[in-house]
Amino acid sequence: VIRSKQDRRPLRIAYGRIFHEANSYSPLKTERSNFEDFHFYRGEDVASLVTPSVYELGKVLRKAELTGFHSAAKAAGNIECVPLMSALAVPSGPLSQECFAWMRDELRGALERVGEVDAVYMALHGSMRVSGLDQAPEAVILADLRDALGSVPIAASFDLHANLTPAIVDHLDLLEAYRTNPHRDLYRTGRRAGRQLIAMARGEVQPTRAWRKLPMLLGGGTTIDFLHPMRGIFMHIKRLLMRRDVLSAHVCMVHPFTDAPDLGWAVHVCTDDNQALADSLADELADRVWKVRKVDLPDMKTPAEAIEEVRRSRVSRALGQVSVVDTCDIVGAGSTGGSTHLLDALVREAGDLTVYVPMHDPRLVDELWERSPGDRVESTVRGTPGLPDQPEVPVAGRIGVRTMTDFGRTVVLEHENLRIAVTEKPPGTLHPRFWADLGLSPWHADAIVQKFFFHYRLFYAPTSRRSIPVMSKGPSSLDNVRKRHFDEPMWPQSPISEWRSFDHKRRVATP
């Protein structure tokens, strides 16, 4: 007897988020307070994040995965959404063991509180790390869920930069991930995961999956989804999704700046009850991805070359300022914002240019905080404590504005025409408002140093049409990745020509 939807009791589906992207080359640890100060909610407070009028993520994003999941549930009808927890901290070093133990306790506590459920959805990142833990923390989280819930369907969504491992994939029934870079589909990803999970819990589909793990760390050029060569791959995925029997298809291209032992790009395909099709589509997608491994990033400048280019960019400077992107110190990729290489070059060679530079140096903040604006100082910028291989940069000038910002105590140091904003916490400065609040108009700068790959462009579009990527030395330096040793052959370390003979072994979970 088939009962109508209304006759059935509502499906209880629990949902939550544990989200962090780690950079293993950062000397900073991510602690409980980094979550609590940024984004941490329990139970009903999570439910309040998914209402349309509320910003789900900080001041930045109104609708992300959990709002997407919630809207899928609402559209499906007869679903009771049961909030667990939501935790997110800005990318930084690995979690401390204490922090991760606390996070697991929180999740287990939340599962106990909600009692029996019919399914679970979790929004995860996939490039989390915990110091001293070889395994993917997400695999541990999913194992905790399995322990608590038995065989109920579990869906998780991931960042496009996730590192899929056997333990992650095997604990799941459904796997979703972003398909845009820069990421613009958080909401859609949560909604897709929600729709599929509901269909599975109702017995309407039978997710049947295949994945492949490639011995590949870098490739895909800029890896931007709408530019060559990744555009072709995402177009191919779009075509696959037009088939009724294909539920999802993804490429996960890892955050390369972690020490995960089993790092590597992966593809994942899910069909409706057709294993052979899932396998053949996964092979085909993997072949396409493997082909773009040799497409490298565009050339980057040395600090000296970049300074010369700023000097020559008269039109860009007249209309606003040049953005100088310190690609080795990207706070958005978990770096600290306290690499001193670029600053060293600016102090020595660019005194004639008005350049705004954010700089993480908590020791210098301590030293300068008691001084008054206008005081003359001679001091040394040393950047993030514990960051290896950084020059000490002597500076002499005046104290400018001293104030609290989103990045803790902040002091402006004026050295010739340079304006150095010395911050207590990593300066994730995306918005020109940061400088305006320090009394520094972005219009007056010849150049502003950016510590994001891309997102700053949204906010600087009116003043900056020119970006110069610079190579220095820091936690988001690709040199770290290229020099890393692996026991197994790995692209680009080894000139491997095919992926198949490495794939199978890497998909088998070690007990």
Ligand SMILES: [Zn+2]
């Ligand atoms: Zn990402």
